[in-house]
Amino acid sequence: MLGRTAASLFWTSRYNERAENMARLLEVGYRIAMTPRLGQDAADDWRSTLVSAGCESRFFAKHDEINKRAVMLHMLFDPDNPSSVRSCIEAARNNARSVRTAITGEMWESINTTYIEFMEVRPQHMSDDRLPDFLSWIKQRSMLYRGALLGTLMRNEGYHFSQFGTFIERADNTARILDVKYWILLPDNEMIGGSLDRYQWSTILRSVSAHRSYRHAYRDAHIRPFNVAEFLILRKEMPRSLAYCYDWIEESAEALAQRYGEHPPSHEMATATAALLGKGTMREIFQEGLHEFLTDMITRNNALGTQLAADYHFA
């Protein structure tokens, strides 16, 4: 397989995943905006949304102040924002287009249709009442692509490079969401947690579509920050947790190593991080410092992406 093909498969999946995550962050942002303010400044919540999405500095390069509509337009439609849904869909499609020979017709048609239909949407017509449907459409289109990938792509190296793209992006997203609000998850908060905190905890869960599954995983009427952190970091049954992502990453790293008969540095990095998440406990993580732990995860995850590109000659 061409190195460039591997790179494009990686990035197609990565951008596809990012588009979905952006839509979910915006959904949560809108939910917050609909809830009574609880004495808080609305701009702070939108700022958290921008920070979680990694779009804060770009946003302020173009805007002086935060407001709902500006954030929405920036995260959905701004071509200058490389992480806007528009940019993600366009990048995913361009990458897919450059490797048409390595993906299936179903995968291509799903991403191409998403692109065509997205480009027909006029930002100025995106009113508040249409937004929820639009956001859920984005998520569904992204899931459709992933479904087409899982259901039709040969289990060869291309599949594994795609999986890397999805889960490196997802791990990054989950780690960021946690890190933006890490202080409200510190154990001290559990004692003093007021309604605002409870609300914030459930917001974190919603950001990763976990507010329902959390209830099933922890049979306790109250949302507890310790559990929220554990759920998103260590619980392997949670499909957006760091441990879950690294299970897949390790599997793909192993499959590539088997296929090529070599264990390059990225394999070692994937295995080490997976082991850390597999054996770790929340007590240790809190002792070490949640923020430090999350920062370390984000760094490791980025480094893995870079090493993968070097090991497999991404052009």
Place this chain on the structure above:
Amino acid sequence: MEQTGIFNEMLAADGTPRAPYRQLANWFETQSPSLMRKKSREAETIFRRLGITFAVYGTAEATERLIPFDIIPRILSASEWRRLSAGIDQRVRALNAFLHDIYHRQEIIRAGRIPADLVIQNEAFLPEMIGFTPPRRVYAHIIGTDLVRVNEEDFYVLEDNTRTPSGVSYMLENRETMMRMFPELFQQNRVAPIEHYPELLRETLESVAPSNCDSEPTVCVLTPGIFNSAYFEHAFLADSMGVELCEARDLFVEAGKVFMRTTRAPEQVHVIYRRIDDAFLDPLTFRPDSMLGVPGLFDAYRAGNVTICNAPGTGIADDKAIYAYVPDIIEFYTGQKPILKNVPTWNCAKPEELAHVLAHLPELVVKEVHGSGGYGMLIGPTASKRELAEFTRRLKARPGNYIAQPTLALSACPTHVASGLAPRHVDLRPYVLVGDKVRITPGGLTRVALKKGSLVVNSSQGGGTKDTWVLED
């Protein structure tokens, strides 16, 4: 509706369908107009979703567009096709012999059958190719011969397209779409299949692998990338042949051999089906500013370690100034009379011919010698006074840059329009493969001028395409 002197491929002079179209005409009678309109829209949706697009250069949104697809097929009988394919076969063999000759002993020039200047001074003549013989002496492996029909008997060759002819993916997708939408038509008519084209292409490419290749040859398609107007086709062909689609940055030359950069060890490439122009192949040999090329590729080629298809320097064979000599070329190398006609052509470089062209401009079609895609041409009969004046100026300024031909009465085929069926002018581009043997796919791409009365079929100028059927006996 009937324009005088225009050959209608479906209807004979008495208004009854010609033999090849009889079944289709009967079938169409039984279809409701609203269903036909619906099918036409459906076809467009299919093409858009599949991403079968091309880019138009020079428009504000220089992005992807669809080539309009007309749901009424163009039909040729078995006997019509036999004669056409014999003529094409003869022509491509002669052109390859010509290419070999002018890059070696130049017998045709010595024999005085073609002026030396026309070859040697030609921009498309590549001195770097002199003395080099590609495998099997084949230069132009993939050729699209542009034909037009003017009456029951006569087809003319308009152009030979020996560089990188495009459009074959439309030929294949048009057929797929027709079979999906109108399966009953394929039960009523015995239509020669074309779906094996990608296999034929791969066989052809493998058959011209370098002689020192002792393994299964590795073939790849070389594309300029996703922003090229024919990118869809490049991907389509690579995919349907089951070979890698490479950009120049995916290839490199080491020790005179060409390799692909893969996720693991570099892999040697033996045959490159390139869809980039000569000038962009290799910045070390040709344009140093090329971002598209592979440094050292040409040396690897001349060392006999890789085959480039089509060979560099084949452009001389479809040069519009050389075109006028193709009948001589055929006779010189095959000893036979040409089966297909050439359009009479005035070479404006010659003062007496230029004078004739200037005097008859409103009746003629004027083309740039090196132009393609319908850009920069003049169609005398439909041109405005201003356009005529402009071309008169250009012809006088750079006569050698132009040729002129009579305006041919292109045949018309029934085409689906808002009011039902209406005749529209068509041409035909059959696709020919030359390797260990000559392989011609029955039919080809029919392009249709969708504007009433228009003679310009190029997709960049508002042309559409049709599925093209060759009926079996």
